[in-house]
Structures are given as structure tokens and as C-alpha cells.
Amino acid sequence: MAVAMREANAGEGLTERQGAVLEQALRLLVDGGEKALTTAGIARAANCSKESLYKWFGDRDGLISAMIGFQASKVRTQDVAARALDAESLKRHLIVFAKDLLEVLAGDVSLALNRLAIGQASRDGSKLGHMLQERGRRQIGRRAAALLEAGRKAGLLTFDDADEAYGALYGLIVSDWHLKMLLGEEAGEMKKGFGRKAEQAVSAFLSLYGTKR
Amino acid sequence: MAVAMREANAGEGLTERQGAVLEQALRLLVDGGEKALTTAGIARAANCSKESLYKWFGDRDGLISAMIGFQASKVRTQDVAARALDAESLKRHLIVFAKDLLEVLAGDVSLALNRLAIGQASRDGSKLGHMLQERGRRQIGRRAAALLEAGRKAGLLTFDDADEAYGALYGLIVSDWHLKMLLGEEAGEMKKGFGRKAEQAVSAFLSLYGTKR
DNA sequence: TGCGAACCGTACCGTACGGTACTGATCGGG
DNA sequence: CCCGATCAGTACCGTACGGTACGGTTCGCA
Numbered sequence: 001m002a003v004a005m006r007e008a009n010a011g012e013g014l015t016e017r018q019g020a021v022l023e024q025a026l027r028l029l030v031d032g033g034e035k036a037l038t039t040a041g042i043a044r045a046a047n048c049s050k051e052s053l054y055k056w057f058g059d060r061d062g063l064i065s066a067m068i069g070f071q072a073s074k075v076r077t078q079d080v081a082a083r084a085l086d087a088e089s090l091k092r093h094l095i096v097f098a099k100d101l102l103e104v105l106a107g108d109v110s111l112a113l114n115r116l117a118i119g120q121a122s123r124d125g126s127k128l129g130h131m132l133q134e135r136g137r138r139q140i141g142r143r144a145a146a147l148l149e150a151g152r153k154a155g156l157l158t159f160d161d162a163d164e165a166y167g168a169l170y171g172l173i174v175s176d177w178h179l180k181m182l183l184g185e186e187a188g189e190m191k192k193g194f195g196r197k198a199e200q201a202v203s204a205f206l207s208l209y210g211t212k213r
Numbered sequence: 214m215a216v217a218m219r220e221a222n223a224g225e226g227l228t229e230r231q232g233a234v235l236e237q238a239l240r241l242l243v244d245g246g247e248k249a250l251t252t253a254g255i256a257r258a259a260n261c262s263k264e265s266l267y268k269w270f271g272d273r274d275g276l277i278s279a280m281i282g283f284q285a286s287k288v289r290t291q292d293v294a295a296r297a298l299d300a301e302s303l304k305r306h307l308i309v310f311a312k313d314l315l316e317v318l319a320g321d322v323s324l325a326l327n328r329l330a331i332g333q334a335s336r337d338g339s340k341l342g343h344m345l346q347e348r349g350r351r352q353i354g355r356r357a358a359a360l361l362e363a364g365r366k367a368g369l370l371t372f373d374d375a376d377e378a379y380g381a382l383y384g385l386i387v388s389d390w391h392l393k394m395l396l397g398e399e400a401g402e403m404k405k406g407f408g409r410k411a412e413q414a415v416s417a418f419l420s421l422y423g424t425k426r
Numbered sequence: 427t428g429c430g431a432a433c434c435g436t437a438c439c440g441t442a443c444g445g446t447a448c449t450g451a452t453c454g455g456g
Numbered sequence: 457c458c459c460g461a462t463c464a465g466t467a468c469c470g471t472a473c474g475g476t477a478c479g480g481t482t483c484g485c486a
Contacts, residue, residue, distance in 0.1 A: 033335025039474060049434045054475065112335070118395045119332030122246025122325070126397020133396060137389075168417060171384030176350075178392060182331045183346060184339020204381060204421055252444060262464045267445065 018056055021046040022070040030112045034119055071109055072135035077143045085154040093147055098173045098198035105178050106187050157209050165209050172201040231269050234259040235283040243325045247332055284322055285348035290356045298367040306360055311386045311411035318391050319400045370422050378422050385414040
């Protein structure tokens, strides 16, 4: 077999050619929605043949799964080593987290993939939904959990159930913005309100779960 | 013209026959997702002809719009006359609101219609999305706004921006449950946690926006 | 230089869907 | 008892998509 895969891309077993194809597929999806995500369209946009698509990804579902995996592999969440945490730096970290979360959720590709997975949730037994949840959500959830745990260890936060606290933080940050964007509300003008929104949410969260001073 | 419409159904200009057809269409959508929502399938399920479907609703989009309007017209939110509000009754009302909100969002038809609208958000300029927002969301939003305003008038709540307060309430109640359900997470086992979830959210909301005692 | 693998481009096939046209049955009013 | 309207059922048409097959080309390798 000599060299099974020539160039490993982003932790997946993908040729960089295949990565480029997935990139084009994501572009098509972002620009035109699921309707535009046809095998012929992808082949045309990526200058490859349909035959290659089926050889590499099996079928259309496999290709979509590969798209989700590919995109997830590109968005790596860096865990901020949260040592020497005081009230001020905790708040700063939380605000950064909130802004990042809003930015991620408002991203073109994220919205398009979520729309795709939601649209197929009834047909495929929510396979894509679970994949999106596992590969995307879990990552940022872990980052938040680490941050909250560090705050608790430092005596800055008090909570019994970490999941409950994270749920409150998430809800305060996101509210119904994500759904509105998924439904097609123009995300452009929303984005400029992210900073204020993030600070408000973190303030509220801290007055709920912060230790009194 | 004598009798233009024989029986007005739920405030829409719909024959009850047409309402029955929309009912069947909703059932198909709930059971099989968007893929199952074909004109031939609807005609078969409702024992009517495709020709009648096109005569009544124009085209497939018109039929889907009619489905949304039909469903929205069935879910009327009763405004609780919030007079004589004290701290206890406000909390009770808020908890009832929270439970209702979670129940509505977890409903079969609501999830199916939201999935449909989200899936088409990229194709149709989010026409369905806006419709869903206007006909569904706004209703329950107004109910919450009235409740919050009554609480403020009674000196039980303090906030400057009602929308901000409502956003916090909504986020605390819903968190990421709605998205998880849209993505296909099994809603059955979730529902039994709604009561506790609602009470926690309202408690948090009151400790944020309630007047100190 | 010759061979084989990978691959692009395209043509092709079966199917399924949106939308239209036609036929026959039912039913209310004159 | 007949007329016109409505509608169910079905056949039909054009299109578009998923998936497959084939000819021609490039490229690595012996």
C-alpha cells in the first residue's frame, strides 16, 4: 500500500485535494443552502468528477458527514490555562468566551451546517444532529466547563450543578438569537451588538453565581 | 356569490375541508419530515386531488404558508389578566409561562414547522421564517411582555429595557434545549424535566430582576 | 518508453417530484 | 329532470437529482 494517504489534513484521513473539495462544498452550502448542494454542483465547483466524489465519500450523506467533520476539525478551541484567576480576569475570560460563542454561532458555515442538520433531523434519525452536537457543541462546552470549574476552585463562583450553571450562562448569552439567525434574520446588523450583549450576559451570570463581595 | 366561504375556520379564510387537508399535511410533516411533504402524498392522505390543492393554495409554498397560518391560528395564547399581582402570584404566573413555553417549543408540530422553515431559510429569503416568527413567537412574547410590565407596575420587578429582561427570561428558560430538540435529540425524556427547569429559571430571573425584599 | 492507476468531463439511467390536463362522479338549484 | 359547478382519481409532462459507466488525459514508476 506504500503511502495510503499522502497528506493528512487536520486530523481527518483526508487528502488535501479532498479537503479542497469539501471547502467548495461548504461554500456552495453557505451560498445557496441545501438545494445548491448537489453532487453535480460540487463536482463542477471543485473541478472534480462525480465519480471521484462517490469513490471518496461513498454517497451524498457520507459527503455531508465529511463536511461536518472537516469544518469541526478546523475550529479548534484553545483551552485558556486559567491559573491565577481573580474576579477581574474571570469576568474578562467569561466575556471573551461569550463573544466567541456568539461569533461562532453567527458564522456563515455554522449556520448553514446547523440548517442542514436540522432540515434532515427527521429523515436520518438525527445522525447529522448528533454529529454536529458532538463535534461542535461539546468543544465549546468543555471550554466553558473548565472556566467555570476554575472559577469555583478559586472561590469566585458558587454552584452545585455545573451543567445547570453552564445552561444559565449559555441561555443568558444566546437567548433566542441563534434561532432567529437560523430562521433567516439578517445576522449582519446583529453582530455589532455582540459586545454589549456579552457583557450584559456575563454580568447577569456573575450576579447569579458569583460569590458576594 | 351567495356564500363565499361556507364555514370560516379559526379566523383564516379556509373551508373546513381545506382545514382538514392542512391537518393531514401537518401530520405528514410531523411523521416524515419535509421529504414526506409531497403534493401527491398530501392528496393521497387527505383524499383530495392535486388539482384541488393547487386551486386552493396556489403552489407548494402557498400550501406550506397556509399550514403555518393554520397551526398558528389554533394556538391562541390567553392573556392572563394580571391584576392584583403580588410576589407569590407573579412567580406562579412566570412559572406557568415558562412551562407553557417549553411545552410549546417541544411540541411535535412546532418542531416540525420550525425545522421546515429553517431548512428553507436560505432558499426563499426566509419568508417562512419571518412568518413563523410573527405568527408564533410574537404571540408568546407579548404575553411575557404583559406579565413583565405588570410586575414592574406592581413594584415587583425592576428593569429599564423590557426586551433585555425578556431576553434573559427566555434564555434562562430555554437555554439550548430548543436547538437540541431541533437537531433531533429525543424530546420524550426531556419533557419530564420541564417543571424543575421552569422553576429554576424563574428563580434565577427573579433574583436578577426582582425587587429586593 | 510503456504500463497502470487515478481522475476529469460528460453522457447516461432510473426515479421522484411539482404542476397540469382530462374524465367521470356527486350534488344543489331551477 | 336536467345544468353547471365542484372535486376525486389518474394519467401525463418536464425537470432535476442521485448514482453509474465510459472515453480520454495526466502522472508516477519500472
